[in-house]
Amino acid sequence: MADEREDQEWQQEKQRVTKVVDEIGKKITSLQSKIKGLKEDVIDIRRDFWEDVTVNIEEMDDKIETEASIKQQAEFLSERERSHGQVSERLDILHRLKDKPYFGRIDFKEDGQSAEQPIYIGLASVMDEDEENFLVYDWRAPISSMYYDFPPGPASYDTVQENISGEITLKRQYVISNGELKGMFDTGLTIGDHLLQSVLGNQASTKMKSIVSTIQKEQNQIIRNEKAKVLIVQGVAGSGKTSAALQRVAYLLYRYRETLTSEQIVLFSPNPLFNSYVATVLPELGEDNMQQMTFYQYLHRQLDDSFQLETPFEQMEYYLQKQAENYEARVEAMHYKASLAYKDLIDRFLDQLANKGLAFRNITFRGQTVIPKQMVEKYFYQTESTLAIPDRLEKVANWILYQLKRLEKVEREKDWVLEESELLEKADYVDVHQTLQDENQFSEDTFDDYDREEEMLRKRVVAWRLRPLRKKVKQLAFVDPLKTFRKLFSSKERVASTKVTHPSQWQEICRITNEYLKHKYLTWEDAPAYIYFEKSLLGFDAQRAIQHLFIDEAQDYTPFQFALMKKMFPVSRMTLLGDINQAIYAHALREETLLSEKWQEKHERIVLTRSYRSTAPIVEFTKSFMPNGDLIEPFERDGETPVVMELEQRDIMIEKVLDQINEYEQEGHETIALIGKTMQECMDIYDRLRNRIDIHLMTQEAHIFEKGIVVIPAYLAKGIEFDAVIIVDASNDNFQDELERNLFYTACTRAMHQLALFTIGKPTDFIENIPKQQYRHYKVHQIWDKGTG
Numbered sequence: 001m002a003d004e005r006e007d008q009e010w011q012q013e014k015q016r017v018t019k020v021v022d023e024i025g026k027k028i029t030s031l032q033s034k035i036k037g038l039k040e041d042v043i044d045i046r047r048d049f050w051e052d053v054t055v056n057i058e059e060m061d062d063k064i065e066t067e068a069s070i071k072q073q074a075e076f077l078s079e080r081e082r083s084h085g086q087v088s089e090r091l092d093i094l095h096r097l098k099d100k101p102y103f104g105r106i107d108f109k110e111d112g113q114s115a116e117q118p119i120y121i122g123l124a125s126v127m128d129e130d131e132e133n134f135l136v137y138d139w140r141a142p143i144s145s146m147y148y149d150f151p152p153g154p155a156s157y158d159t160v161q162e163n164i165s166g167e168i169t170l171k172r173q174y175v176i177s178n179g180e181l182k183g184m185f186d187t188g189l190t191i192g193d194h195l196l197q198s199v200l201g202n203q204a205s206t207k208m209k210s211i212v213s214t215i216q217k218e219q220n221q222i223i224r225n226e227k228a229k230v231l232i233v234q235g236v237a238g239s240g241k242t243s244a245a246l247q248r249v250a251y252l253l254y255r256y257r258e259t260l261t262s263e264q265i266v267l268f269s270p271n272p273l274f275n276s277y278v279a280t281v282l283p284e285l286g287e288d289n290m291q292q293m294t295f296y297q298y299l300h301r302q303l304d305d306s307f308q309l310e311t312p313f314e315q316m317e318y319y320l321q322k323q324a325e326n327y328e329a330r331v332e333a334m335h336y337k338a339s340l341a342y343k344d345l346i347d348r349f350l351d352q353l354a355n356k357g358l359a360f361r362n363i364t365f366r367g368q369t370v371i372p373k374q375m376v377e378k379y380f381y382q383t384e385s386t387l388a389i390p391d392r393l394e395k396v397a398n399w400i401l402y403q404l405k406r407l408e409k410v411e412r413e414k415d416w417v418l419e420e421s422e423l424l425e426k427a428d429y430v431d432v433h434q435t436l437q438d439e440n441q442f443s444e445d446t447f448d449d450y451d452r453e454e455e456m457l458r459k460r461v462v463a464w465r466l467r468p469l470r471k472k473v474k475q476l477a478f479v480d481p482l483k484t485f486r487k488l489f490s491s492k493e494r495v496a497s498t499k500v501t502h503p504s505q506w507q508e509i510c511r512i513t514n515e516y517l518k519h520k521y522l523t524w525e526d527a528p529a530y531i532y533f534e535k536s537l538l539g540f541d542a543q544r545a546i547q548h549l550f551i552d553e554a555q556d557y558t559p560f561q562f563a564l565m566k567k568m569f570p571v572s573r574m575t576l577l578g579d580i581n582q583a584i585y586a587h588a589l590r591e592e593t594l595l596s597e598k599w600q601e602k603h604e605r606i607v608l609t610r611s612y613r614s615t616a617p618i619v620e621f622t623k624s625f626m627p628n629g630d631l632i633e634p635f636e637r638d639g640e641t642p643v644v645m646e647l648e649q650r651d652i653m654i655e656k657v658l659d660q661i662n663e664y665e666q667e668g669h670e671t672i673a674l675i676g677k678t679m680q681e682c683m684d685i686y687d688r689l690r691n692r693i694d695i696h697l698m699t700q701e702a703h704i705f706e707k708g709i710v711v712i713p714a715y716l717a718k719g720i721e722f723d724a725v726i727i728v729d730a731s732n733d734n735f736q737d738e739l740e741r742n743l744f745y746t747a748c749t750r751a752m753h754q755l756a757l758f759t760i761g762k763p764t765d766f767i768e769n770i771p772k773q774q775y776r777h778y779k780v781h782q783i784w785d786k787g788t789g
């Protein structure tokens with residue numbers, strides 16, 4: 001009996017899929033003819049553009065009419081083009097829906113209503129033929145939120161006006177592909193584990209996947225959060241932070257579609273490789289992409305070209321190699337310069353500069369100083385000290401521009417002007433002639449015509465020569481921020497240092513910093529400080545258009561960097577996502593990261609503890625060596641325990657690594673990463689393997705993530721995942737301190753299905769200290785002769 005009913009339901013659901021797919025097909029056909037019409041319109045308008053506008057420029061009235069006519073025609077064209085864009089975007093979505101129109105259903109009985117209503121949920125909405133009822137609801141619609149938030153039973157959702165409550169009487173998931181129902185199951189859980197199991201069991205992809213059909217309840221809280229000004233997400237490795245962040249972008253673009261566009265959203269990602277990894281998720285959801293960049297790229301844009309900026313990865317290499325001269329002082333500087341104490345020092349310095357110490361440049365014209373810097377300085381310090389420095393500089397700029405006007409008059413009479421007027425283009429002469437004629441100052445029979453022409457030419461030459469200088473004055477280039485900043489580190493003028501606690505190596509830090517700055521080299525730890533300093537002097541050109549800022553891998557940002565961001569994006573809401581266990585930059589050892597609980601009072605904080613990426617044995621292995629690992633919950637997905645290969649000698653490693661790669665390839669894994677700690681380590685292994693197999697070395701310049709075998713340092717593998725991971729040197733001397741522990745954790749957690757670790761001699765204590773049953777440990781004393789097996 002039950003079977004019969006199930007069969008009946010199966011048939012009904014099957015028919016419904018077919019019906020919806022048919023309806024989508026009809027919509028596609030009708031849109032295709034519409035788009036064809038629009039395309040023809042656009043081509044016609046472009047071709048006949050000039051025929052359809054009234055062009056007459058003889059008389060003033062006609063000129064105005066002509067302009068209006070062109071404008072109208074251009075608007076018409078752009079309106080058609082826009083419609084064409086919208087229709088083609090909708091067509092893309094419909095094509096995707098035709099393949100898989102929906103993935104879930106809830107039957108909801110609203111309080112006070114007699115019957116329940118089935119709600120089918122998919123990537124986007126589809127209406128019936130009469131455009132009256134929803135055949136499919138967009139997953140982002142308010143009503144769809146219940147699918148993610150509630151098991152069957154009492155449930156509710158918020159609309160813009162009110163909260164609607166009722167009961168979910170059925171919750172069902174579908175497997176549909178090629179427009180055909182392949183499977184369905186009712187679920188008591190939020191989203192059934194078996195569906196997740198099958199999604200997660202697939203091979204890793206070189207592109208991030210959309211997770212709309214299996215979003216988990218706590219991820220949904222991140223995606224749909226609308227209240228928090230700053231939302232902090234602490235999530236363990238593989239808990240879906242990045243996935244949730246991208247779905248949040250799609251959600252916000254849908255929720256605020258009248259007011260929010262993708263250009264108003266910025267995502268800071270950990271490395272350029274990552275940009276290519278996530279680039280496709282949003283278009284898949286039917287949205288344009290947000291602005292995506294690394295924080296390095298962003299800072300680089302804030303500086304003029306004469307600066308050389310260290311990358312965070314270069315800083316990391318410096319830190320990990322532990323060899324450089326002044327190593328200890330620089331590491332101390334990395335800690336200190338990450339802190340708000342350093343910002344405090346700079347703020348004090350800025351306060352002092354309001355009264356003295358700002359460095360200025362001479363104003364020079366044609367190689368001569370026309371206003372000496374002492375005069376500029378004097379003028380600056382005469383302006384009202386209660387005003388902000390940028391406002392006072394504005395006043396100085398106006399004063400200089402006024403002086404330049406006077407200078408201009410004097411210069412016009414000088415000999416060089418006439419000489420240079422000969423260098424003017426012929427067109428200038430014609431123009432001068434024409435202008436004089438237009439002004440009626442030029443008549444064929446007056447004898448001072450020539451003088452007038454010369455006067456005008458002189459004016460032009462001087463104005464032309466002064467233009468770049470004026471521009472620079474307007475840009476406040478008469479201030480020297482770098483020279484001023486360097487005073488902070490000079491022994492003569494150790495301004496602002498009173499009352500501030502300096503790190504123990506301050507003298508040495510000053511010396512090194514000064515040395516770098518002298519060469520216009522900004523270390524990664526000094527870049528935010530310098531930019532903050534420069535903008536505090538010259539004014540922040542805050543990006544008010546940006547409404548939402550997403551910061552992935554937020555644990556890698558320093559408090560100083562965050563303070564700078566708040567200044568640069570003053571109106572943005574922020575979503576910070578990260579994992580304290582993956583904090584791999586030196587500053588994180590001492591300074592609070594942005595994810596710490598300290599921030600909880602001020603900001604909303606969501607914690608994700610379930611790890612989806614790796615199989616349960618890999619998660620068990622990795623959680624065992626993290627101090628707070630007990631908070632990490634594996635998602636139950638079977639797999640082999642990680643393997644630790646302890647080799648007696650280094651020279652047998654290559655053969656063993658090759659065997660391991662081979663084994664993984666045999667198992668069908670397509671993305672295999674050999675992860676090293678430093679770039680040097682990666683380059684060594686790459687050099688030894690490149691002639692044996694097809695292998696790619698990923699450097700900080702790499703922008704595209706492709707399938708195959710790659711060698712990559714752990715810090716560049718951040719945020720990315722691979723089918724199988726091989727840690728090339730997990731020996732005790734390679735992973736020791738706390739940062740190395742985090743790097744090691746980051747590296748191991750990149751693996752979805754398989755993890756192997758090679759060591760030369762004793763494995764790192766991080767491995768030694770975990771229960772033996774969590775991994776397979778092999779000691780290899782000599783290389784076997786392949787012939788004898």
Ligand SMILES: Nc1ncnc2c1ncn2[C@@H]1O[C@H](COP(=O)(O)OP(=O)(O)OP(=O)(O)O)[C@@H](O)[C@H]1O
Pocket residue numbers: 196199200209211214215216219235236237238239240241242243244579612613718719720721749
């Ligand atoms: N709800 C979900 N449904 C299906 N897959 C999911 C879900 N949540 C996460 N995943 C998968 O888990 C993997 C890890 O997700 P993601 O990269 O977003 O995690 P993360 O927290 O940013 O990880 P990390 O900090 O380690 O870089 C991805 O393959 C993602 O597709």
